[in-house]
Amino acid sequence: MSYWALSLTLIFVLIPLLLSKTLNLGLGRDMTVATIRSIIQLLAVGYVLKFVFDSESLLYIFLMVALMIVAATHNAQKKGAAIQGITWKIAVTLIFVEVLTQGILIGFNITPATAQYIIPISGMVIGNSMVLSILFLNRFTAEVEDHQDQTELILSLGGTPKQAIHRQLINSIKASMIPTIESQKTVGLVQLPGMMSGQIIAGADPIQAVQFQLLIMFLLLTTAAVTSVFLGYLSYPTLFNKRMQLLKG
Amino acid sequence: MSTQYKPAIHFQHVDYRIGDIEILNDITGSFPQGRITTLVGPSGAGKSTLLKLCNGLISPANGEIFVKDKAIGEYDPVELRRMVGMALQSAPMVNGTVYENLNLPLELQGQQLAKEEALELLEDVGLKGDLLERKVKELSGGQRQKVSIARTLVNKPEILLMDEITSSLDRASKLEVEELISKINRKYKTTIIWITHNLQQALEIGDYTWVMMDGQVVETGESSLLEDPQNDRVEEFVKGVVS
Numbered sequence: 001m002s003y004w005a006l007s008l009t010l011i012f013v014l015i016p017l018l019l020s021k022t023l024n025l026g027l028g029r030d031m032t033v034a035t036i037r038s039i040i041q042l043l044a045v046g047y048v049l050k051f052v053f054d055s056e057s058l059l060y061i062f063l064m065v066a067l068m069i070v071a072a073t074h075n076a077q078k079k080g081a082a083i084q085g086i087t088w089k090i091a092v093t094l095i096f097v098e099v100l101t102q103g104i105l106i107g108f109n110i111t112p113a114t115a116q117y118i119i120p121i122s123g124m125v126i127g128n129s130m131v132l133s134i135l136f137l138n139r140f141t142a143e144v145e146d147h148q149d150q151t152e153l154i155l156s157l158g159g160t161p162k163q164a165i166h167r168q169l170i171n172s173i174k175a176s177m178i179p180t181i182e183s184q185k186t187v188g189l190v191q192l193p194g195m196m197s198g199q200i201i202a203g204a205d206p207i208q209a210v211q212f213q214l215l216i217m218f219l220l221l222t223t224a225a226v227t228s229v230f231l232g233y234l235s236y237p238t239l240f241n242k243r244m245q246l247l248k249g
Numbered sequence: 250m251s252t253q254y255k256p257a258i259h260f261q262h263v264d265y266r267i268g269d270i271e272i273l274n275d276i277t278g279s280f281p282q283g284r285i286t287t288l289v290g291p292s293g294a295g296k297s298t299l300l301k302l303c304n305g306l307i308s309p310a311n312g313e314i315f316v317k318d319k320a321i322g323e324y325d326p327v328e329l330r331r332m333v334g335m336a337l338q339s340a341p342m343v344n345g346t347v348y349e350n351l352n353l354p355l356e357l358q359g360q361q362l363a364k365e366e367a368l369e370l371l372e373d374v375g376l377k378g379d380l381l382e383r384k385v386k387e388l389s390g391g392q393r394q395k396v397s398i399a400r401t402l403v404n405k406p407e408i409l410l411m412d413e414i415t416s417s418l419d420r421a422s423k424l425e426v427e428e429l430i431s432k433i434n435r436k437y438k439t440t441i442i443w444i445t446h447n448l449q450q451a452l453e454i455g456d457y458t459w460v461m462m463d464g465q466v467v468e469t470g471e472s473s474l475l476e477d478p479q480n481d482r483v484e485e486f487v488k489g490v491v492s
Contacts, residue, residue: 149341156304158331158404159357167343243308244326248267 072130080137084238132227136176143168161240180224254281257440263312285441287455294461304333334406338413340397391422
C-alpha cells in the first residue's frame with residue numbers, strides 16, 4: 001500500500017467523526033485520541049518488530065513477550081480488585097498460558113521458533129487471555145456477590161470452600177468461554193477472521209491462510225479454557241480464610 | 250442463666266466488628282444443653298451475627314467461644330458446622346428436587362442419603378413423601394422452610410441454630426414449624442437457639458431467652474422474664490412489640 005493510499009484510509013475516521021458531530025454523540029474527542037494512539041502505537045510496534053526480526057535475538061523476543069504480559073496484566077487486574085493478590089494471579093496465568101501454547105507449537109514443530117512466528121502468535125494468545133481474564137473476573141465477582149447465601153449454605157452444612165464456591169466458579173468459567181466458542185461456530189459464515197483476511201490481502205494462498213487460521217482458532221480455544229480454569233482455581237481460595245469463612249470484600 | 254444444665258455454647262467477653270463498626274460488644278453467657286433458648290430484640294441488635302459466631306461462619310474480634318467446653322478455634326470448621334446446624338429465614342435451596350436438597354449434606358461428604366431415610370425425614374418435618382421428587386421451585390414458603398430444617402437434620406446436629414425461620418410463614422405453617430422444633434428438641438435432645446421477633450413464640454416455645462439490644466445482651470433468664478422484665482429498656486421493648 002502506498003503512503004497516499006494509507007492517508008486516504010483516514011476517510012474511514014472522518015465518517016464517524018462527522019456522524020458524531022451531526023448527531024451530537026460526544027464521541028469526537030475519544031475517536032480522535034483513539035486514532036492518534038493507534039497510529040503511534042502501531043508504527044512504534046512496526047519499527048520494534050522490524051528491529052527484533054532483523055536482530056534474531058532470543059533476548060529481544062523474550063523482552064517483547066514480557067512487555068505484552070506486563071501490559072495485559074495491568075489492564076486486566078482492575079477488574080479483579082476485590083480478589084487478594086489478583087495482579088500476580090493474572091500474571092502467572094498469562095505466563096502459564098504463553099509457556100503452554102508456545103511449548104506445544106515449538107515442541108511439536110508446528111511453528112518455527114523464530115520471532116516472526118513467536119511474537120504475533122504470543123500477541124494473539126496473551127491478548128485473548130487478557131480478555132478472558134477480564135470476562136472471567138467480571139462474572140466471578142458478580143457470582144460470588146449474588147450467591148453469598150448459597151456459599152454460606154454449603155459452608156454451614158459442613159462443606160469446604162471449594163464445594164461452597166464450585167457452582168459459581170463453573171458458571172463463571174463457562175460464561176467467559178462462551179464468546180470464544182460462539183465466534184468459532186460462525187467463523188467463515190458470518191465473518192472472515194482478521195488474520196486470515198490480512199494474509200489473503202497480502203497475497204497468500206487462501207488454503208494456507210485457512211490452515212494458519214485454524215491453528216490460531218484452536219490455540220485460542222485452549223487459551224480460553226486454560227485461562228478461565230487456571231485463574232479460577234488460583235482466585236477462589238483467597239475468598240476464604242483458614243477457618244473456612246467467606247471473606248467479604 | 251440456669252445453672253441446672255451444662256452449657257452447649259458459652260460466650261466469654263465476645264466482641265465482633267466489621268471494620269470500625271462494633272456489631273457485638275462484650276457478650277458473655279451460655280446456651281444450656283438440650284434446651285430451647287430464644288434470642289429476641291430489635292432489628293440490628295446483632296442476633297444473626299451472634300448465631301453465625303456459634304457455628305464458626307465468622308470469628309470474634311475479641312473473647313472466646315466454647316462449644317461443649319472446647320474452644321471453638323480448636324474444632325475443625327467442617328466438624329463444627331456438622332455438629333452445629335443452621336437454618337435460615339430465607340431457606341436457601343440449591344436448584345433441583347427436594348431429594349437433591351436433602352442429599353446435599355451427605356453429598357458434600359461423598360455419601361448418599363438413602364431414599365427411605367429421606368422419606369423418614371420428610372415425615373419427621375410433617376411433609377408428604379410424594380414431595381421427594383418435586384422441584385424446590387414449586388414448593389410453598391412453609392414447605393421450603395420445612396425442607397430446609399429437614400436438610401439441616403441430615404447431619405444429626407447436636408445444636409440447631411435458627412434465624413427467624415417462621416417470620417414469613419402463615420399462621421398454620423408457623424404453628425407446624427413450632428411444633429416440629431419442640432418435637433426435635435424432645436426427641437433428639439437437640440439444643441436449639443432460635444431468633445424470633447415474636448415474643449409470644451419465645452414465651453411458648455423457649456425455655457430461656459436472651460434479650461439483645463445495640464450489640465449487647467441486656468437481660469437473660471427463663472422465658473417468663475418477657476412477662477416481667479427487670480431492665481427498663483427491655484420493658485420498653487416488650488411493650489413496644491406487644492402494643
